[in-house]
Amino acid sequence: MRNERDFSSADGGDARQGVGVSLPRKEDDRLMRGRGQFVADIRLARLQDVAFVRSPLAHARILAIHVPEHYRASVFTAADLVGVKAIRAVSGLPGFKASEQPVLATVKVRQVGELIAMCVAPTRAEAEDIAAAVTLDLEELPAVHDMLMARKPGSALVHEHWGDNIFLETNYEVDISSALDAPIKVTREISTARQCMSPLEGRAVVATFDHRLDQLTLYSAAQMPHVTRSGLAECLGMEQARIRVVSPDVGGGFGYKGILLPEEVCLSWLTMHRGHPVRWIEDRREHLSASANCREHHYKITVYADRDGRLRGIDCEATVDSGAYSSYPFSACLEAAQVASILPGPYLMPAYRCRTFSVATNKCPILPYRGVARTGVCFALELMLDLVAAEAGLEPGEVRLRNLVRPEQMPFDNITNKHFDSGDYPQAMRRALNLIHVEAVRRRQRKGEADGRRVGLGVSIYCEQAAHGTSVYSGWGIPMVPGHEQAAARLTPDGGLELRVGVHSHGQGMETTLAQVAHEILGVDVAKVHLIHGDTALTPYSTGTWGSRSMVMAGGAVAAACRELGERSRRIGAKLLQHDPAAVVLKDGEIRGVNGAVTLEEIAFTWYRRPQDLPSDVDPGGLEVTAGYKPQRDSGTFSYAAHAALVAVDTELGEVEILDYVIVEDGGVLVNPMVVDGQIYGGLAQGIGTALYEEMPFDTAGQPLATTLADYLLPGPTEVPAARLDHMETPSPYTQFGVKGIGEGGAIAPPAAIANAVNDALRRLGAEVMQSPITPQRIVEVILARGDKQGKSA
Amino acid sequence: MKPAPFDYQRPHDLKEALSLLGKAGHSSKIIAGGQSLGPMLNLRLVEPELIVDISALAELKVAERRGDELVLGACITHADIEDGRVPDATRGAMQQIAANIAYRAVRNRGTLGGSLGHADPAADWISALAALGARVRLTSSTGTRLLDVESFVVSALESALRPGEIIETIHVPARPASAQWGYFKSCRKTGEYAHAIAAVVIDPPAATARLVIGAIEAAPIVIKNPLELFGGRITGDYKERFDPQVADTMLAKAGIADAAQRHIHVNVLKRAIRGAAA
Numbered sequence A: 001m002r003n004e005r006d007f008s009s010a011d012g013g014d015a016r017q018g019v020g021v022s023l024p025r026k027e028d029d030r031l032m033r034g035r036g037q038f039v040a041d042i043r044l045a046r047l048q049d050v051a052f053v054r055s056p057l058a059h060a061r062i063l064a065i066h067v068p069e070h071y072r073a074s075v076f077t078a079a080d081l082v083g084v085k086a087i088r089a090v091s092g093l094p095g096f097k098a099s100e101q102p103v104l105a106t107v108k109v110r111q112v113g114e115l116i117a118m119c120v121a122p123t124r125a126e127a128e129d130i131a132a133a134v135t136l137d138l139e140e141l142p143a144v145h146d147m148l149m150a151r152k153p154g155s156a157l158v159h160e161h162w163g164d165n166i167f168l169e170t171n172y173e174v175d176i177s178s179a180l181d182a183p184i185k186v187t188r189e190i191s192t193a194r195q196c197m198s199p200l201e202g203r204a205v206v207a208t209f210d211h212r213l214d215q216l217t218l219y220s221a222a223q224m225p226h227v228t229r230s231g232l233a234e235c236l237g238m239e240q241a242r243i244r245v246v247s248p249d250v251g252g253g254f255g256y257k258g259i260l261l262p263e264e265v266c267l268s269w270l271t272m273h274r275g276h277p278v279r280w281i282e283d284r285r286e287h288l289s290a291s292a293n294c295r296e297h298h299y300k301i302t303v304y305a306d307r308d309g310r311l312r313g314i315d316c317e318a319t320v321d322s323g324a325y326s327s328y329p330f331s332a333c334l335e336a337a338q339v340a341s342i343l344p345g346p347y348l349m350p351a352y353r354c355r356t357f358s359v360a361t362n363k364c365p366i367l368p369y370r371g372v373a374r375t376g377v378c379f380a381l382e383l384m385l386d387l388v389a390a391e392a393g394l395e396p397g398e399v400r401l402r403n404l405v406r407p408e409q410m411p412f413d414n415i416t417n418k419h420f421d422s423g424d425y426p427q428a429m430r431r432a433l434n435l436i437h438v439e440a441v442r443r444r445q446r447k448g449e450a451d452g453r454r455v456g457l458g459v460s461i462y463c464e465q466a467a468h469g470t471s472v473y474s475g476w477g478i479p480m481v482p483g484h485e486q487a488a489a490r491l492t493p494d495g496g497l498e499l500r501v502g503v504h505s506h507g508q509g510m511e512t513t514l515a516q517v518a519h520e521i522l523g524v525d526v527a528k529v530h531l532i533h534g535d536t537a538l539t540p541y542s543t544g545t546w547g548s549r550s551m552v553m554a555g556g557a558v559a560a561a562c563r564e565l566g567e568r569s570r571r572i573g574a575k576l577l578q579h580d581p582a583a584v585v586l587k588d589g590e591i592r593g594v595n596g597a598v599t600l601e602e603i604a605f606t607w608y609r610r611p612q613d614l615p616s617d618v619d620p621g622g623l624e625v626t627a628g629y630k631p632q633r634d635s636g637t638f639s640y641a642a643h644a645a646l647v648a649v650d651t652e653l654g655e656v657e658i659l660d661y662v663i664v665e666d667g668g669v670l671v672n673p674m675v676v677d678g679q680i681y682g683g684l685a686q687g688i689g690t691a692l693y694e695e696m697p698f699d700t701a702g703q704p705l706a707t708t709l710a711d712y713l714l715p716g717p718t719e720v721p722a723a724r725l726d727h728m729e730t731p732s733p734y735t736q737f738g739v740k741g742i743g744e745g746g747a748i749a750p751p752a753a754i755a756n757a758v759n760d761a762l763r764r765l766g767a768e769v770m771q772s773p774i775t776p777q778r779i780v781e782v783i784l785a786r787g788d789k790q791g792k793s794a
Numbered sequence B: 001m002k003p004a005p006f007d008y009q010r011p012h013d014l015k016e017a018l019s020l021l022g023k024a025g026h027s028s029k030i031i032a033g034g035q036s037l038g039p040m041l042n043l044r045l046v047e048p049e050l051i052v053d054i055s056a057l058a059e060l061k062v063a064e065r066r067g068d069e070l071v072l073g074a075c076i077t078h079a080d081i082e083d084g085r086v087p088d089a090t091r092g093a094m095q096q097i098a099a100n101i102a103y104r105a106v107r108n109r110g111t112l113g114g115s116l117g118h119a120d121p122a123a124d125w126i127s128a129l130a131a132l133g134a135r136v137r138l139t140s141s142t143g144t145r146l147l148d149v150e151s152f153v154v155s156a157l158e159s160a161l162r163p164g165e166i167i168e169t170i171h172v173p174a175r176p177a178s179a180q181w182g183y184f185k186s187c188r189k190t191g192e193y194a195h196a197i198a199a200v201v202i203d204p205p206a207a208t209a210r211l212v213i214g215a216i217e218a219a220p221i222v223i224k225n226p227l228e229l230f231g232g233r234i235t236g237d238y239k240e241r242f243d244p245q246v247a248d249t250m251l252a253k254a255g256i257a258d259a260a261q262r263h264i265h266v267n268v269l270k271r272a273i274r275g276a277a278a
Helices: A068-072 A124-133 A226-237 A262-274 A285-290 A334-344 A374-392 A394-404 A425-436 A438-449 A469-477 A510-522 A550-577 A600-609 A673-695 A748-767 A776-793 B014-026 B037-042 B078-080 B093-101 B104-110 B110-120 B125-131 B244-253 B259-277
Strands: A048-054 A062-068 A074-077 A115-121 A135-140 A166-174 A184-192 A204-210 A213-219 A242-244 A279-280 A297-305 A311-323 A353-360 A456-466 A483-491 A495-500 A529-532 A585-589 A590-593 A594-600 A622-630 A637-650 A657-666 A724-728 B007-009 B028-031 B050-053 B063-066 B067-073 B135-140 B145-148 B153-155 B166-173 B180-187 B194-203 B209-212 B221-223
Touching: A048 A124, A048 A262, A062 A115, A062 A637, A062 A724, A068 A074, A068 A115, A068 A124, A074 A262, A115 A262, A124 A353, A166 A334, A184 A374, A184 A637, A204 A262, A213 A262, A226 A242, A226 A262, A262 A279, A297 A334, A311 A334, A311 A529, A334 A353, A334 A374, A374 A456, A374 A748, A374 B067, A394 A456, A425 A438, A425 A456, A425 A637, A425 A657, A425 A724, A438 A456, A456 A748, A483 A550, A483 A600, A495 A510, A495 A550, A510 A529, A510 A550, A550 A585, A550 A594, A550 A600, A550 A622, A585 B125, A590 A600, A594 A600, A600 B135, A622 B110, A657 A673, A657 A748, A673 A724, A673 A748, A748 A776, A776 B259, B014 B050, B014 B135, B014 B166, B028 B110, B037 B050, B037 B063, B063 B221, B067 B110, B078 B093, B078 B104, B078 B110, B093 B125, B093 B180, B110 B166, B125 B209, B194 B259, B209 B259, B244 B259
Parallel strands: A048 A279, A213 A242, A311 A353, A495 A529, A657 A724, B007 B050, B028 B050
Antiparallel strands: A048 A115, A062 A135, A074 A115, A166 A353, A184 A297, A204 A213, A204 A279, A297 A311, A456 A637, A483 A495, A483 A622, A585 A590, A590 A594, A637 A657, B063 B067, B067 B166, B135 B145, B135 B166, B180 B194, B194 B209, B209 B221
């Protein structure tokens, strides 16, 4: 058949399928043909649609909700949801102030788009008609729209009983006074815009109740179904066994699909109240204006350095706009408080101070988006290092090389006690500098461009702590702390392999990569390995897919389960071969002894279908195993990458074109290098969005101003260059196969590299951009502002 | 994002369409390609009682050269022009505009009349056709009138179209060989709405020029005799004579207070002028 692809031979005739092979993704056969099954594809008898009445104001007291008499039976408000609790995500960090996020607003609304009433009808259009007929009496209150103003006394308050707008303040200091006499001292204010995560598929929920099982089933586009179940049970006051959360094909998550939504709680209640299935599919306007945002950071930062560019210390005050509520399970503090621990990045410094504020505002909650706080932190620190380079009269690359942690220092504990497991950061930077041809760029800059544009070169480097576990998250004290990860493996009677994992694959390609891990251990053909995931009824408990943890944790657990399964197969095989178990080995999918071999298929067939052929003293454990895994250290793997960007800036129009882009990454041992490349390209696209396009502005009334994709710009194919990728491989000493988490990195470094490149291009004009996204307007503004200053001083 | 309920009619001749529109008045909307109205309906920014679909009207698909002008029906799509399926009298200017409107999917369905009627300042045709000196023929059951494009576009998202009226045809004068054409727009990304547009027709032998500055928060600025921008006269060396300072002052007077925005508009105008001279 045309376009059909035989996966087993797709690797250029190479029969290898295990760790390290770029196998095409098994799931793409279904996804690329439009045969995926997403929540919106689910059809259930008597299904009805839900639309919500949402707050049109950012901050207001609810005086009355008017429901037309003929719609009374179809509209539900907080007063109807008796016994349903508010969403609470409390951090155990000292001083954290908890918020109560009602699933339907009660006394006040605290953000535009907050749910006020739920309307149900046979179709979404009719449900929206009902929602449009519901009218509200709201008493508008002053909106808390700016996180820096919100910190000041006298600001309006999002949660009055707090007395201020601070979710959490943290302080971290190591000997900052020793840096103050440094000859180079650079101070700036740097900020990153609010963004929307914008997965291709939005959130989507179908809720139904099964009376036979006495069980609520929630189909949800979610990346952490087990955690969703726990949160849902807490809000609904139900036993967890009475709830099943199913997450089918999911079109991208990026952190956004980790949170428990008020809509999930509302629909769960509604299906039990009404006795028929109900559905809510998030539309793009809801995503952009109502659901959750990310990335809004502000830094006031001073970097101290010696004349030779060596860092003496960093002093920083970081503020994150956390929005109105603390989201479940990550909480409102994860983003800002994490800034303090990760700001030093992969750099050596003897002194450090960082104060952070998680600030409540009348905006939607902020969530950890791919890279979490690292994108903002990398942006702030790497922009500052370019300023240090300028002060020291050095190439930006050279300043990095003088300050990066060195390979001979590994494993290394940095100034915030982050434990770097392995890596050669200077080599990554040197390779990136070579690939982007720094000398050639400098020559080109001296020569100038025929079209009058200015070219600039920017570099950035980061480390990505991934798969960090119990020891890290217990400190945050949030509702979700990862422990050991489990996986279940079962040989089927025909010798196939079923894997069950609690993580969720929503773009990561785990149906392929976990099968490769299983193949590596058992030798089972990847085509015969079936991954079962995204269903709390079928899979071991897991905190799910977040923090670039799935390959480290679930990969390790799959390996452990397959190893145990292999061991059991070996013992059965030895019996069948009439060998001593010590004399047989598992190799290439069969148990081999000196006299012959028996395949896993034969062992499975015998075990299930012809048990009469087994001796009576066989191990009764069978061919189904659940095993757990944790790396030798759970402080996280540290993957990293050096990025280098060459841009051309049109100073007349403020336009930026990316001419070349280079990424040198080290993710340890890669299970499937092609999948990793895909992750990097996808992350790069999102990083370019952060750098140049994406921004959710708010007005002083707290109204979001980019509520359609005509206003909220996402990079498209023409905006993403064909990046050049180079790989290094430093295995993690602590994990199975030496793998490291790599899923988020692509999105971390591009804003910094691109901003540094733009600023390099503008440097001779004396202008600099310290804010993302770098829009034409902002570039022209800084150029004009510089002209004004020069004009006045002249 | 589902529209409020509405009635839908798809008449088969212009007379029937005008009769429907005449009866419905303010509570009706015309749909052709639906590239702007569709999203507006879904966002409930408009909630008409009746939608009149004009895509079956043969009268609105005329495309012919009549003497010194090109006559295009309101339902001619951007792709019709881009692909050269309709005649041209602008020496390729319209084809160049059409080929760079939004994305191909939009161009396949979006129409000339729809773009003008929507009067989005950031769209291409209201600026380009104003520069080319085009007129629109508006028809209702009580008669017809012919308006210059710049009079037709009243302000941002507001046209002179009256209830019961329809854009029937667009009349574009033939561009003489001596009239040089320049068009430039600045978009944050490919296919996105422009944040600055300039369209110019400069005819040095005739010593005339029409300059249009668009994608501002109002109707495009049409400068019919821009002598002061070129030091008092339109001559063959107009590219060198263009004075950005004068343009900046002019834009400030027109109400564009933000200096960075003026800077971008002036440079976009400069590029269009350079393009004309090339």
